[in-house]
Amino acid sequence: MKILILEPFYGGSHKQLIDLIQQSVKEKDLELITQTAKKWHWRARSSAVWYSQKIEDNVGRYSHIFSSSVLNLCELFGLRPDLKSARSILYFHENQLVYPVQTVQDRDFQFGYNQILSALAADELLFNSEYNLSSFLQNIPKHFKIQPDFKPDTKIIVKKIRDKSRVLYFPIYEELKLLDLGEKNSSDVLHIVWAHRWEHDKNPESFFQALYTLHEEGFSFKISVLGETYSQVPPIFEEARSILSDHILQFGFAKTKEEYYSILRDGDVIVSTAIHEFFGVSMLEGFYLGCFPLVPNRLVYPEIYSEECIYNTDTQLYKKLRNFIRNPSALRSRKIFTDFQKFSIKPFLTLFE
Structure with a gap:
């Protein structure tokens, strides 16, 4: 059967x-x-x-x-x-x-x-x-x-x-544990990643507003803005591409999965500002590959991430990013442990027995 x-x-x-x-x-x-x-x-x-x-x-x-x-x-x-x-x-x-x-x-x-x-x-x-x-x-x-x-x-x-x-839980463990992407980024400049659908429910306005402020204050940082686009894209993405052009490493959907994982591996911090999220595959993938996850205190995030990864307001998001930019090496030395095996495909295999 x-x-x-x-x-x-x-x-x-x-x-x-x-x-x-x-x-x-x-x-x-x-x-x-x-x-x-x-x-x-x-x-x-x-x-x-x-x-x-x-x-x-x-x-x-x-x-x-x-x-x-x-x-x-x-x-x-x-x-x-x-x-x-x-x-x-x-x-x-x-x-x-x-x-x-x-x-x-x-x-x-x-x-x-x-x-x-x-x-x-x-x-x-x-x-x-x-x-x-x-x-x-x-x-x-x-x-x-x-x-x-x-x-x-x-x-x-x-x-x-x-x-x-x-x-x-959505399974990511088996695929990611097989990856060999080389050494982690060691640049003096912080690499910030945003990897979500380009739609209003991912609240890109809060993310880019924090970056605009950091840009206006003269801080050096790099960004990769990933994620799928559909027929209607919020106008702030085109605005951000222009305002933050000097900071951009990647702006748009990665051409291959290997390129996507490589960008996550190179990132220092991966950010969510979502107002609608039930799991957040890309956030967890970035976390597994060495990015520090920075997530809002709402939705699914407190269920998955420890308190040190959570911010409560947009002002706190900006301040955390500012502190990371000032000292990327300190951020990279921080270790957050979680049991990624709970995000395994194995429980799914018993469904069909």
């Missing part, structure tokens, strides 16, 4: 996870059906119909179905009830109940509702962090408040979802 893997948004961390599973579960018979990582709104709205037409009849064919929560599993099972005989596992890279919309009109009830329905339909639910799981459960009652009447009993919904949920 095959393991059927469905990924409506096959890119970024979604692709990274699926590829790791494929590489690691070699003795199993896997069937992978994907859609490109574009127009996620439409993937969330309509991928179930497309998949219902692409998947072969499940007459003893599939033992497990594994998908990310982009797919409306409830719709898929409604269209293809034969698939319900396979054990269904849903992985939440994120949840739509706490997405920080820019305007109230941007809040689409259906995206969060789809994830709740999918969670109720699946046999097992996996979340990439405790923060992701807890924020999803806590916001289910709030999500239904917009419904005018005939509201469901959200206590029943929350209990059903909680009872089949657990946390499996």
Whole structure:
């Protein structure tokens, strides 16, 4: 019997996870059906119909179905009830109940509702962090408040979802431990890395504002701004490219994974200013490769990083960066220990037994 893997948004961390599973579960018979990582709104709205037409009849064919929560599993099972005989596992890279919309009109009830329905339909639910799981459960009652009447009993919904949920951290350990990228940067100038999607929920304004101030005060530093771009890029990126041109080592998506890892290895400090983050793969990758992680005191970060890595305000972010710039060697000598083996692929391999 095959393991059927469905990924409506096959890119970024979604692709990274699926590829790791494929590489690691070699003795199993896997069937992978994907859609490109574009127009996620439409993937969330309509991928179930497309998949219902692409998947072969499940007459003893599939033992497990594994998908990310982009797919409306409830719709898929409604269209293809034969698939319900396979054990269904849903992985939440994120949840739509706490997405920080820019305007109230941007809040689409259906995206969060789809994830709740999918969670109720699946046999097992996996979340990439405790923060992701807890924020999803806590916001289910709030999500239904917009419904005018005939509201469901959200206590029943929350209990059903909680009872089949657990946390499996995103796996980075096995891939990174094989890397050999040479010696760490020994320059007298601090190298600051920002590696996130170029979108508003990663709050690039706070990051660049800190750098603008350091630039205006005459400090020497280098920056690498990495991450994927989509159809709409916040205008501050083009502004920052101009204002900070003398400091730039890399500005844009790395051409290869090897180049990406090499930049992280060369970095001294990797920064997040996110207002929306459930795990933060690039931050953890940078941390593993020797960057000092500087993260806000919110979202998933206090769950993963120690207190010395956390800042509370944008002013604290600026001050920490200023101190690091003044003494890069002192920063490089600081050692922060964590058990990276908890970010392993091994727990995923037991899912299909």
